[in-house]
Amino acid sequence: MNFWANPIQVTADWLMGLFTGWGMTEVLASILTQLLGIVVMITIMLVIDILLVWIERKVVARFQDRLGPNRGGPFGLIQPFADIIKLFIKENITPAGVDKVVYNLAPILSVFSVLILWAIIPLAPVIIGVDLNVGLLYLVAAGAIGTLSIIMAGWSSNNKFALLGAFRQVAAMISYEIPMVVALLIPTVLAGTMGMLGISEAQQGMWYVFLSPLAALIFLISAVAELGRTPFDLSEGESEVVAGFHIEYSGMKFGWFYAGELLHAFTFGGFWGILFFGGYHFFGLENLGPLVAAAIVLFKALIGYWVIMWIKYTLMRIRIDHMLAFNWKFLVPLSLVVLMVTALLNTLLRDTSTWVMAVSMFLSNVLIAWVVIEILRGRSRTEREKVESPAQPVVEATH
Amino acid sequence: MTILFLITAVVILASAMMVVTSRNLVHAALWLVASLFGVAMLYAQLNASFMAVVQVVVYIGAIAILFIFAVMLTRREIRDKGPGLNKNWGIAALVSLLTFGGLAVLLSNWSGFSQPSADFPSGFDAVGALGNALVSPDAFVLPFEVASILLVAALVGAVYIAYNPRSGDNRK
Numbered sequence: 001m002n003f004w005a006n007p008i009q010v011t012a013d014w015l016m017g018l019f020t021g022w023g024m025t026e027v028l029a030s031i032l033t034q035l036l037g038i039v040v041m042i043t044i045m046l047v048i049d050i051l052l053v054w055i056e057r058k059v060v061a062r063f064q065d066r067l068g069p070n071r072g073g074p075f076g077l078i079q080p081f082a083d084i085i086k087l088f089i090k091e092n093i094t095p096a097g098v099d100k101v102v103y104n105l106a107p108i109l110s111v112f113s114v115l116i117l118w119a120i121i122p123l124a125p126v127i128i129g130v131d132l133n134v135g136l137l138y139l140v141a142a143g144a145i146g147t148l149s150i151i152m153a154g155w156s157s158n159n160k161f162a163l164l165g166a167f168r169q170v171a172a173m174i175s176y177e178i179p180m181v182v183a184l185l186i187p188t189v190l191a192g193t194m195g196m197l198g199i200s201e202a203q204q205g206m207w208y209v210f211l212s213p214l215a216a217l218i219f220l221i222s223a224v225a226e227l228g229r230t231p232f233d234l235s236e237g238e239s240e241v242v243a244g245f246h247i248e249y250s251g252m253k254f255g256w257f258y259a260g261e262l263l264h265a266f267t268f269g270g271f272w273g274i275l276f277f278g279g280y281h282f283f284g285l286e287n288l289g290p291l292v293a294a295a296i297v298l299f300k301a302l303i304g305y306w307v308i309m310w311i312k313y314t315l316m317r318i319r320i321d322h323m324l325a326f327n328w329k330f331l332v333p334l335s336l337v338v339l340m341v342t343a344l345l346n347t348l349l350r351d352t353s354t355w356v357m358a359v360s361m362f363l364s365n366v367l368i369a370w371v372v373i374e375i376l377r378g379r380s381r382t383e384r385e386k387v388e389s390p391a392q393p394v395v396e397a398t399h
Numbered sequence: 400m401t402i403l404f405l406i407t408a409v410v411i412l413a414s415a416m417m418v419v420t421s422r423n424l425v426h427a428a429l430w431l432v433a434s435l436f437g438v439a440m441l442y443a444q445l446n447a448s449f450m451a452v453v454q455v456v457v458y459i460g461a462i463a464i465l466f467i468f469a470v471m472l473t474r475r476e477i478r479d480k481g482p483g484l485n486k487n488w489g490i491a492a493l494v495s496l497l498t499f500g501g502l503a504v505l506l507s508n509w510s511g512f513s514q515p516s517a518d519f520p521s522g523f524d525a526v527g528a529l530g531n532a533l534v535s536p537d538a539f540v541l542p543f544e545v546a547s548i549l550l551v552a553a554l555v556g557a558v559y560i561a562y563n564p565r566s567g568d569n570r571k
Contacts, residue, residue, distance in 0.1 A: 102429065133526050137452040144460025148432065151467055155425055163471070170464065177460070194526060 004289050006126045012037065041129065045118055045263065048298075052262040053080040055302075056309065063313040090251035095158065098248065102156035107249065107256035109149035113142050114264045121270055122197045124280055124293035135196040136184045139271065140177065143226060146264070147173045150245050153257070157248035165244025168320065169228050169235035175327045176225035176232075179218050182335035186215035187275045189343050200279030205354050209276040211361040214338045214368060216276040218331060223268040224311055225327070227261065231315040232323055269304025270297065277304075338368060403444060411437035420483065424474065428466045432459050446519060449526050 003010045012033050019029035054069065054077060061068025069076030094100065119129035120138055132138050147170055154166020188194050190211060191202035209216045225232040228244075235244035246257045273279065277300055280286045280293035318326070341364050349357045414433035421427040435458040442451035506512050519525055532538040 099426075102426075132448060132452075133524070134448050134452045137449070137456060141452045141455035141460065144456055144464075147464060148459060151464065152429070155467070155471065167468075170468075174461075174464065 004291070007290060008037070008127055038129075041118060042115055045115060046259070048266070049259050049263045050080050050084055052266055052305070053083060053258075055305075056262060059306065059309050060313050063310075084255070087252050087255035092251040092253060095248050097158040099156035099158070102152050103248075104253070106149050106153035106156060107246075107253045107260070109145060109152065110260040111256050111263070113146035113149060114260050114267055116145075117142050117267050117271075120196050121267075121274065121297070122200050122279060123297050124286070124290035125197065125201075126290050127294055128197055131195050131197040133193070133195050135199075136188060136194045139184070140181055143173070143177060143180075146226075146260075153249070154245040157245070159248050161241045161243075162245050162247045165235040165241040165247070168241070169245060171320075172225050172228065172232055172234060172323060175324055176222040176331075179327065179331040179335040180222035180226065182332070182339050183215045183219040183222065184275070185339055186212050186342050189339070189346055196274060196279075200274055200281070203278045204281055206358050207276065207278040207281075210358055212276075212338065212342055212365055213362070214334070214365045215342070216272070218335050218338070219275065220272060220307065221331065223272065224308060225323075227265050227268065227308070229261075229265065229308065230312045231317045233317055234320050234323065265308050266301055266305045269306075269308060270301030272304040272307075273297065273300030334368075334372060338365070341368060404441075407437050407440045407444065410434075411441070422483065424470045425467060428463060428470060431466065432463045435459055435463065446525070449529055 015033045015036065016029050019032055020026065024032070057079070058068040058076070069079035072078035072082055094103070117139060120132055120135045122128040122131070150173070151166050151170050154162045154164075154169075157163070187199050187208050190208055191199040193199065193202075228235055235241065237244075241247075246254055249257060274297065279300075280297050282296045286293040286296055342361065345357075345361055345364055349360060411434050414430045414437065417430040418427050418434060421430055435454065438458075439451045439454040442448075442454055533543050534540055
């Protein structure tokens with residue numbers, strides 16, 4: 001078999017031959033090969049994570065009209081490695097009264113909940129950890145473990161600010177999980193499968209962002225809320241809860257939370273690209289080989305990550321009651337309406353051509369968006385009139 | 400496979416024991432998470448991928464988090480004081496042993512008890528089959544709808560209890 005046509009399978013076969021040649025049994029050799037594959041994948045992701053630190057600092061600098069790190073190496077590329085070395089050699093302080101096991105487990109779970117997501121990401125038709133038939137639910141389940149890690153960190157730190165920050169973050173994560181799940185159902189309805197590979201394959205003709213732009217937008221908003229980034233970064237605030245749930249962590253334990261957050265943003269960018277922007281499809285370029293397809297997926301993930309950074313460094317944060325009201329009174333009903341319309345149109349137009357379906361889906365989304373904007377305009381007008389109208393005589397209320 | 404099952408069983412049983420013996424309520428909730436995760440591992444070994452993932456989403460992502468929230472927000476003292484056992488522990492142990500014994504006897508009489516679980520035939524869409532079964536009239540549509548109505552009723556009840564018309568509207 002040609003290496004460039006299926007690099008993972010060829011390497012695995014070679015390793016299997018090597019291990020069985022050393023006298024191992026078939027089972028042991030296959031377990032060892034898969035374990036090596038997992039370790040290599042995690043290592044690649046963590047190395048990308050180091051570079052994400054550099055990307056994040058460079059991009060925020062440009063947004064704020066600065067240059068960013070530019071002293072260590074070309075374009076400041078050595079800077080993230082210096083940061084990592086600094087984090088590693090810092091003292092790990094364990095504050096008094098912490099719950100030791102839970103305290104140390106929380107950062108591990110935090111990174112773990114992100115890394116396990118890469119098991120189901122199809123980098124190419126032949127480069128995928130496992131094509132689960134419940135791939136999208138697996139994404140939600142991994143998010144549940146992330147939520148757990150945050151509440152563990154907040155509680156075990158024995159610090160009121162950490163606990164308050166964790167409560168805020170978990171409230172946001174639990175609330176925004178619902179529109180995210182509904183938005184994830186829309187690619188499921190369109191592709192007819194929950195498997196990531198099936199969803200990628202189904203977008204060969206038409207990316208789902210054109211079929212359901214509202215779903216792509218809802219997924220992006222709820223992903224930003226899941227990440228706890230601006231405008232939903234209520235768990236951080238210098239004047240109220242300081243750094244939120246990871247306030248008591250130092251050195252590399254803090255580093256794991258930081259790395260987990262950056263990698264989480266990158267991963268959600270990747271999922272955005274795979275679910276709505278065609279996955280490894282890019283105008284037939286993916287036919288050049290699996291490694292090119294993987295590069296396309298990573299490129300789309302970087303674009304998604306850039307959009308998330310763009311939101312973070314452009315918008316101001318919103319108040320917590322606005323955040324929850326925005327979710328429960330706006331995003332959840334909107335996502336349910338979009339889901340119902342998409343499911344209905346998908347059933348009605350199943351037998352028509354791709355173009356008829358795409359155009360009608362897109363127009364239905366535009367219509368929903370227009371109705372929503374009209375409702376919002378009416379609501380804001382009544383709110384404004386209530387505020388601007390001359391003060392009501394309050395005397396009547398007293399007798 | 401047997402080794403994996405034994406490890407999972409030990410994890411489930413050991414963490415279930417820790418749930419009831421742990422003096423710290425948050426620790427008990429976290430051990431419950433470990434136990435529920437073990438059950439998800441069992442589902443995964445039985446090729447029930449949908450059940451495994453839903454177990455994690457619903458039990459760990461929602462119910463365990465709710466437990467932890469309830470414990471943290473309602474208790475001033477997380478650590479439980481007083482004796483860990485009350486005078487009914489003997490009866491409780493007896494009942495649980497009897498339940499276990501009864502289930503073991505029932506299952507050992509079942510013909511599928513000693514057979515390894517068969518793999519799905521290739522191309523079989525287990526999730527699709529489950530979805531069809533949930534909405535087809537000759538399968539589970541009635542229990543499914545009854546459960547949905549029950550959940551909606553519980554939701555409406557919760558909103559009614561929590562809603563206080565006098566303090567509810569903060570715009571006035």
